[in-house]
Structure formats: C-alpha cells, structure tokens
Amino acid sequence: MDLITYKALDTGPDAPASPSRAHxxxxxxxxxxxxxxxxxxxxxxxxxxxxxxxTWLPMLIVFSVVWAxxxxxxxxxxxxWRTPGPGRHRLAT
Numbered sequence: 779m780d781l782i783t784y785k786a787l788d789t790g791p792d793a794p795a796s797p798s799r800a801h802x803x804x805x806x807x808x809x810x811x812x813x814x815x816x817x818x819x820x821x822x823x824x825x826x827x828x829x830x831x832x833t834w835l836p837m838l839i840v841f842s843v844v845w846a847x848x849x850x851x852x853x854x855x856x857x858x859w860r861t862p863g864p865g866r867h868r869l870a871t
Contacts, residue, residue: 808854
C-alpha cells in the first residue's frame with residue numbers, strides 16, 4: 779500500500795467520525811514519508827549521543843520521547859511497505 783492510499787483510509791466512508799487525539803497522533807506518525815523518518819532517526823541518534831554524556835533529566839526525557847516517536851514511525855513505514863494494496867509497485871525499472 780502506498781502512502782497516498784494509506785492516507786486516504788481516514789477520509790473514506792469507513793473512517794471514524796471523531797477520532798481521539800491519540801489516534802490522530804498515531805496515524806500521523808504512521809503516515810510520515812520515509813524521508814521524514816530518516817530525519818527522525820538522525821535526530822534521535824544525535825540526541826542519544828548528547829543524552830549519553832549528560833545526566834540532565836529534561837534531556838533524557840526529550841530523547842526518550844523522540845526515540846519512541848521514531849520507533850512508531852519506523853514501524854509505520856515498515857507496515858506500509860509490507861502491506862499489499864493498490865498503488866505503485868516497488869520494483870526497480
């Protein structure tokens with residue numbers, strides 16, 4: 779399933795009428811482009827390098843939140859990649 783088809787699932791007739799904030803955040807994280815996910819991985823690695831050298835609790839909290847969001851976004855990209863569906867085929871031409 780490609781990204782456009784995945785995003786269209788929330789606007790169709792089967793979409794929830796009033797999704798909660800957690801559902802919207804989860805859907806947003808799972809529908810990020812692969813480029814944004816690569817940026818998040820770089821950001822979380824940089825924050826991890828800084829957080830491992832300091833014991834300042836707010837920095838560790840920021841790193842933890844960014845890392846958790848990165849893992850959810852990576853899982854979303856992987857699931858979209860593995861889910862069959864209409865859209866562009868992922869073959870090299």
